Amino acid sequence: MPVDGFMYPNEIELQWSVLIVVYPFVTGLVAGAFILASLERIFLVTAVKPTYRLALLTALSFLLVAPLPLQLHLGRPERSLEMYLTPHTTSAMAMFGFVYLWYLMAVILLEIWLEFRKEIVLLSQSSTGAKRLLYKVLTLGSTNISEGALRVDDKVGWVITLIGIPSAFLLHGYVGFIFGSVKANPWWSSPLMPVVFIFSAMVSGIAVVLLLYMATTKMRRQPIDMRCVDTIAQYLLYTFIIDFGLEMLDLIHRIYEADESFRSLDFMMHTKLFFSQVVLQIALGTLVPILVLGAIQIFHVPEKLRKIAYAVCGCLTIIGIFAMRWNVVIGGQLFSKSFLGYTTYKLDLVSREGELIAAGLLILPFFILALLVKILPPWPKIEPASGD
Amino acid sequence: MRIRNGVHLTKFKDAEHLVRLAGAFVIVLVLFLLLRAHFIPKSFGQYGHYRGDALAELSSKPIVYAGHKTCEECHSDVLDVKKAGKHAGVNCEACHGPLAKHAEDPGAVTPQLPDTAVLCIRCHEENIAKPKGFPQVVGAQHSGGVLCKTCHQPHSPLLTPGEKKS
Amino acid sequence: MITRRKLIVLLPAAALAWQYVLAGTPETAPNYNTSEHWWGMLLDIDKCIGCGNCVRACSTENNVPEGYFRTWVERYHVADWEQEVPQVDSPSGGIKGFPPSKFTGGKNFFVPKMCNHCVDSPCTQVCPVGATLHTPDGVVLVDESYCLGCRYCIQACPYGCRFLHPTKHTAEKCSLCYHRITKGLTTACCENCPTGARQLADLKNPNDPIHEFLRTHSVQVLKPHLATGAKAFYHDLDGSVR
Numbered sequence: 001m002p003v004d005g006f007m008y009p010n011e012i013e014l015q016w017s018v019l020i021v022v023y024p025f026v027t028g029l030v031a032g033a034f035i036l037a038s039l040e041r042i043f044l045v046t047a048v049k050p051t052y053r054l055a056l057l058t059a060l061s062f063l064l065v066a067p068l069p070l071q072l073h074l075g076r077p078e079r080s081l082e083m084y085l086t087p088h089t090t091s092a093m094a095m096f097g098f099v100y101l102w103y104l105m106a107v108i109l110l111e112i113w114l115e116f117r118k119e120i121v122l123l124s125q126s127s128t129g130a131k132r133l134l135y136k137v138l139t140l141g142s143t144n145i146s147e148g149a150l151r152v153d154d155k156v157g158w159v160i161t162l163i164g165i166p167s168a169f170l171l172h173g174y175v176g177f178i179f180g181s182v183k184a185n186p187w188w189s190s191p192l193m194p195v196v197f198i199f200s201a202m203v204s205g206i207a208v209v210l211l212l213y214m215a216t217t218k219m220r221r222q223p224i225d226m227r228c229v230d231t232i233a234q235y236l237l238y239t240f241i242i243d244f245g246l247e248m249l250d251l252i253h254r255i256y257e258a259d260e261s262f263r264s265l266d267f268m269m270h271t272k273l274f275f276s277q278v279v280l281q282i283a284l285g286t287l288v289p290i291l292v293l294g295a296i297q298i299f300h301v302p303e304k305l306r307k308i309a310y311a312v313c314g315c316l317t318i319i320g321i322f323a324m325r326w327n328v329v330i331g332g333q334l335f336s337k338s339f340l341g342y343t344t345y346k347l348d349l350v351s352r353e354g355e356l357i358a359a360g361l362l363i364l365p366f367f368i369l370a371l372l373v374k375i376l377p378p379w380p381k382i383e384p385a386s387g388d
Numbered sequence: 389m390r391i392r393n394g395v396h397l398t399k400f401k402d403a404e405h406l407v408r409l410a411g412a413f414v415i416v417l418v419l420f421l422l423l424r425a426h427f428i429p430k431s432f433g434q435y436g437h438y439r440g441d442a443l444a445e446l447s448s449k450p451i452v453y454a455g456h457k458t459c460e461e462c463h464s465d466v467l468d469v470k471k472a473g474k475h476a477g478v479n480c481e482a483c484h485g486p487l488a489k490h491a492e493d494p495g496a497v498t499p500q501l502p503d504t505a506v507l508c509i510r511c512h513e514e515n516i517a518k519p520k521g522f523p524q525v526v527g528a529q530h531s532g533g534v535l536c537k538t539c540h541q542p543h544s545p546l547l548t549p550g551e552k553k554s
Numbered sequence: 555m556i557t558r559r560k561l562i563v564l565l566p567a568a569a570l571a572w573q574y575v576l577a578g579t580p581e582t583a584p585n586y587n588t589s590e591h592w593w594g595m596l597l598d599i600d601k602c603i604g605c606g607n608c609v610r611a612c613s614t615e616n617n618v619p620e621g622y623f624r625t626w627v628e629r630y631h632v633a634d635w636e637q638e639v640p641q642v643d644s645p646s647g648g649i650k651g652f653p654p655s656k657f658t659g660g661k662n663f664f665v666p667k668m669c670n671h672c673v674d675s676p677c678t679q680v681c682p683v684g685a686t687l688h689t690p691d692g693v694v695l696v697d698e699s700y701c702l703g704c705r706y707c708i709q710a711c712p713y714g715c716r717f718l719h720p721t722k723h724t725a726e727k728c729s730l731c732y733h734r735i736t737k738g739l740t741t742a743c744c745e746n747c748p749t750g751a752r753q754l755a756d757l758k759n760p761n762d763p764i765h766e767f768l769r770t771h772s773v774q775v776l777k778p779h780l781a782t783g784a785k786a787f788y789h790d791l792d793g794s795v796r
Binding site: 006007008009010011013015016073074075076077079080082083085086087088090091092093094096178181182183184185260263333336337338339340 | 642723
């Protein structure tokens with residue numbers, strides 16, 4: 001029997017699978033990567049400039065994958081167009097279609113286009129064959145890359161980035177609200193939920209760009225800009241502290257108020273969620289990175305050691321934030337709304353919502369990024385197109 | 389945009405690519421609106437944010453249980469026995485199963501008599517959670533394996549002390 | 555002046571409006587006027603014997619797939635005065651009745667459960683496309699040809715009364731036998747309840763005896779603190795019931 005204690009008969013089977021863990025994780029990376037990019041553009045943190053273009057392309061790669069877990073999860077995916085036809089304005093989920101389209105078209109694609117326009121025009125003139133056609137289409141027929149035009153691009157790009165920050169918060173914050181507004185589920189229902197989601201998104205997004213920058217720079221056999229990664233690590237630490245503070249606030253508040261759900265949730269955290277929450281999310285995924293990154297701020301740590309520390313912290317962070325999504329989504333369905341029992345989540349290996357698909361969806365953005373990097377090189381030196 | 393001198397024209401040229409982009413957006417938007425007009429179900433919004441036709445669809449599903457009033461139209465003799473006894477409040481199909489098909493065409497569909505060995509026990513087997521005043525027995529002890537209907541008439545089941553079914 | 559560009563915007567708008575005009579009026583069951591009814595249910599704990607007739611009848615009437623429940627019955631055991639830790643069981647939702655209880659003392663009773671057809675239902679609030687709906691006569695229904703199967707409504711229901719149909723892949727739940735009550739019949743569960751523990755109530759009908767009962771007796775709803783406007787009223791519901 002998969003049930004401990006009593007569950008309402010219809011609650012025994014989980015409704016939202018690992019794919020619904022993957023979705024907020026992926027949109028979180030999008031929002032976080034974009035926020036890191038905006039650090040340079042809006043807040044003029046020039047140290048992180050080397051990661052600006054890479055962060056934008058990373059955001060796009062993950063954004064393109066984001067609707068996939070949702071489509072695979074829907075009972076009737078062929079009806080998903082209905083979200084655009086008759087969105088129910090009282091439902092946070094109905095926002096998805098429009099917020100996603102807005103963010104894709106009006107923020108990410110537009111910003112990338114404006115940022116890369118000069119290279120696109122040059123490459124449309126210098127490359128051959130199919131690539132030439134691709135770049136020509138991307139120019140939208142305009143070849144004006146005069147100083148005046150580029151200045152216009154810069155100004156408009158600045159405005160787009162500015163609009164992009166609240167848009168990124170909306171793209172990921174509404175997911176937090178989807179959970180936070182469900183009064184039936186005390187593990188989810190909280191005004192803190194969208195805020196926690198956004199800050200953990202920023203943490204994961206910053207970590208992923210940090211890791212990608214270090215990895216791709218190493219692959220290109222270039223020296224890592226330490227000023228850049230040191231600054232990114234600082235922002236990672238600050239964001240982590242806020243994120244951790246919020247999570248602890250939620251926990252302490254729960255323990256203190258001890259409402260009708262507390263006994264059941266507390267037991268769940270000590271048993272079914274112990275590994276994913278206490279070990280992976282809190283200890284390894286949050287406390288260790290905070291302590292290590294904090295130590296680097298206080299003590300002098302040599303460069304080689306710092307690079308290793310950043311790589312390790314980056315990986316732990318990403319695992320920890322995935323665990324956080326897991327604990328929210330899956331954790332919220334493991335206990336009964338009668339507060340009298342628990343069920344188990346059967347994660348299949350090979351099925352429409354199984355492990356393999358989830359892993360595939362998490363890896364796919366990196367393949368997309370590899371492709372994007374070939375088309376729109378983010379590196380300072382433009383590689384000759386014919387040399388690929 | 390007033391063309392005062394060449395400067396304005398150049399300024400426009402520098403933003404021309406943005407105008408092309410805006411044009412592309414407008415085309416996509418119009419296509420979207422046309423798609424929407426075509427695909428939204430006609431009856432949507434009639435009574436609220438849902439397909440109005442759904443009400444008619446949901447209220448025209450097939451009926452499986454006829455309802456006791458329908459049974460009583462033909463079987464008034466059973467009703468006369470039942471309404472004076474302890475099972476007055478028990479409707480026909482509660483024991484005899486779904487019979488809308490039989491009511492529609494009595495000759496074509498003959499109802500099966502329920503198996504009293506299983507049926508009576510479901511309600512009357514003793515259970516600590518049943519209301520105290522409800523008649524319950526421990527089946528094995530009560531009849532020692534004898535079928536319930538040997539002594540009890542299902543349509544009017546209460547026996548006075550010493551009475552046996554005629 | 556009407557330019558070509560303006561026409562491109564005006565024409566689809568006009569087409570949409572015309573389609574609304576052509577939609578016409580819907581067909582409801584003959585002689586049934588939704589504005590004359592406001593449906594609810596009375597569940598009398600004093601009378602429930604846990605026979606499971608309601609669960610079986612609902613399953614037959616509505617083709618409910620095995621292992622899923624539009625309605626079910628729970629059995630409670632409260633050992634002493636402590637209401638916070640009752641022992642509850644519901645073997646297969648009570649569809650085959652209940653086996654003998656392993657308890658000998660304390661308070662024991664059955665509780666039928668179903669969709670509460672809430673006035674302010676969280677399930678209709680969260681549906682992203684309008685596939686779950688409030689009828690004008692107070693019944694919460696699912697439009698199975700429009701449902702996407704996103705399962706948000708199932709998460710939002712505090713009472714656990716919804717499920718995803720295993721082959722249709724759309725959300726499903728108790729429909730208050732809408733196809734029966736609009737024709738003057740009662741629901742399948744009420745029709746087959748041998749003790750009158752379940753009775754349909756028309757809260758707009760002043761002559762409805764159940765409506766009268768609700769006006770003159772103590773009744774409770776499940777999880778009142780969530781303010782869902784539940785219309786499944788329980789008589790003599792113990793405080794331990796979740």
